[in-house]
Amino acid sequence: MTEPNAGLPIQDSPFARKLSAFVRLSQTDLAVMSDLYRRRRVFPVGVDVIHQGQTDQCAYVLASGWACSYKILPEGTRQIVDFQIPGDFLGLRSVLFRTADHNVEPITPVHASEVTQRDLLAAFAETPRLATAVLWAASRDEAMVVEHLVDLGRRSATERMAHFLLELGARLRLVGMGDRTGYLCPLSQYLLADALGLSAVHVNRVLRELREEGLVTFQKGRVTFEDYDGLVTFAGFDRSYLDHEGPLLM
Amino acid sequence: MTEPNAGLPIQDSPFARKLSAFVRLSQTDLAVMSDLYRRRRVFPVGVDVIHQGQTDQCAYVLASGWACSYKILPEGTRQIVDFQIPGDFLGLRSVLFRTADHNVEPITPVHASEVTQRDLLAAFAETPRLATAVLWAASRDEAMVVEHLVDLGRRSATERMAHFLLELGARLRLVGMGDRTGYLCPLSQYLLADALGLSAVHVNRVLRELREEGLVTFQKGRVTFEDYDGLVTFAGFDRSYLDHEGPLLM
């Protein structure tokens, strides 16, 4: 496998694409980002990127591949808090704390750039606009976790799944990895179950139901929207929480 | 009713107590905080502090009273995302975005200090240590939302309730509003239901069960821990996510 994004101009990286949706990045911003991208690491499936209780904290920017962050319960079950796609931060919160309070594991092989606390603070000092953009991205992530919480608390299994597939689609489109017709998705039904608070068996049934209703199809690693508007209506999907455009500082 | 905290020295305010748990605040920090406390407002029960879609964004620091933040679903049900107690920020995230993505409503009459985006950025520029402390507080809040998400996804109704009551107790102790024996709590069973993703009827049953097991009692507006350690074990409560001590910058 060739190094992903190897020759890619920085402004076409998922990270830059995502932040550009929020602030216009100057040449200086891009140069500073390029610096952040320097220390590249690879994580094969099975090797945790971040491990609960770990203390040598640094964060990563995901360059390619998918990951998930989760917490393990005493009984051995787990709850996936969020999936990370290219352009997302991994473990940004644990940089602030002495120890990580959750795990991050690769779902596919992951290429990620290590960002130390020092790097990040230095970058922020150099270009406040970048700081704003990162802060915005962090807030958007938090808004997504909140929406996920609403999913678990008050939506039926089917609505939950529909809502989840739509949100993921919107996120992927932002970094150029999907369009209105659908996207490639490496998540197994077990992973979906751990994220949506369901059993894997029920995930399967729910997917069948959505397929038979002619709303979405999730087969062979691809999510295909058969009736996008119908799905949006069914899920009560209001993408305003993702669209927060409009910069804090220009 | 007399103005709460009227003559209270700033360092004894819930906000200062909470942040002090994380960084040692200098006289300068306290003076800047005192400034933030200037523009005081009162919200009676029934008047939203923040309303979804609202665009004139400012945040508040809760001085006294309880509030909750929630989202409304198309069907009319709602999911409470978090409760806010004195010392907590209200709507910090919506300062970043143009429009609020959730509601905040008082549970008891609320006194809160208005903090504009400008105030906050100015204060941060003046004392970076305060900025760090606020960032830490925001991260702790996010960690709590994540734990809440785990509650909804993977814990039984009874564990969920136990976990919730313990977490609330830990938060209240931090601002001096509770101890190991329990705390005063103005939440109705309807509010608990909307927060824990249960029906009000089931909340009642769950509380009875916990009472009959001799673990906690929630009656007449007071939560009393009858067997603290037993409850911690039962709930699988690991307070490390609240205890993140150790400053990022000293």
Place this chain on the structure above:
DNA sequence: CGTAGCTTTGATGTAGGTCAAGAAATGTGG
């Protein structure tokens, strides 16, 4: 080309929802 991880489906069990109705508590106006 075998074995381990996915997906699919059926049968059965249960946690928690909904409906209903009475008892406490709390608040409000006279």
Place this chain on the structure above:
DNA sequence: CCACATTTCTTGACCTACATCAAAGCTACG
């Protein structure tokens, strides 16, 4: 300080969404 209204709590009977258990067909990759 009392009468009435309103919210909150409590409990019982019944029902449904989703879990669990079990087993068979797929896919994939070493």
